[in-house]
Amino acid sequence: MKKLQFLVDQTKYAKAHSSHSHDNAQTYVTALLSEQLVQHGFHTQTTNPHELEVSVSDHPIALGVNCNQPDGEGHFVCEIRAHADEEQDWFQKIETQSVIKQLAQAVEQTLREDESFQSLEWKS
Structure with a gap:
């Protein structure tokens, strides 16, 4: 599992997303x-409102972002x-890790493009 921690700048968030209240920042993300x-x-x-199921064409392992x-x-x-079977073969595990890395990069890039979010940091 990969974890990305970040801060929501409430001032920038309120200006950019005036139709969303402070409580809806999580739903907005x-x-x-x-x-x-x-x-x-x-x-x-x-x-x-807090969880996404993510899939990739031709990849059997379900992924999630919470x-x-x-x-x-x-x-x-x-x-x-990843919702992977523990008995996944070695090649599937490598492929799954590659897809997770791509998803992590996409999540980070998406959040970095929104000025409301700052101090993005990967946690273990």
């Missing part, structure tokens, strides 16, 4: 990723995970 990941070749489906706000200081964490 999910909607933004849902729209933008398609441009990176991923198919997305929103399962709830974004939440674990503290009240504006920090968000997006977790990228």
Whole structure:
């Protein structure tokens, strides 16, 4: 699982997204990723306001992106995970890791392009 932590600059967020309240920043992040990941070749489906199911053509492993706000200081964490079978063969594991890396790069690029988000940092 990969985790990307970032801050939401509430001032910039409020100016850029006046139709969204502070409480809806989490929903906004999910909607933004849902729209933008398609441009990176991923198919997305929103399962709830905080979680995306992500798939790639011709890749059997389901992926997910779950974004939440674990503290009240504006920090968000997006977790990228694979719903892989533990008995996956070696080549499938390598392919899955490659797809996860591509998805992580797409998530990071999408969030960096929005000025409301800052201090993006990968956590282990």
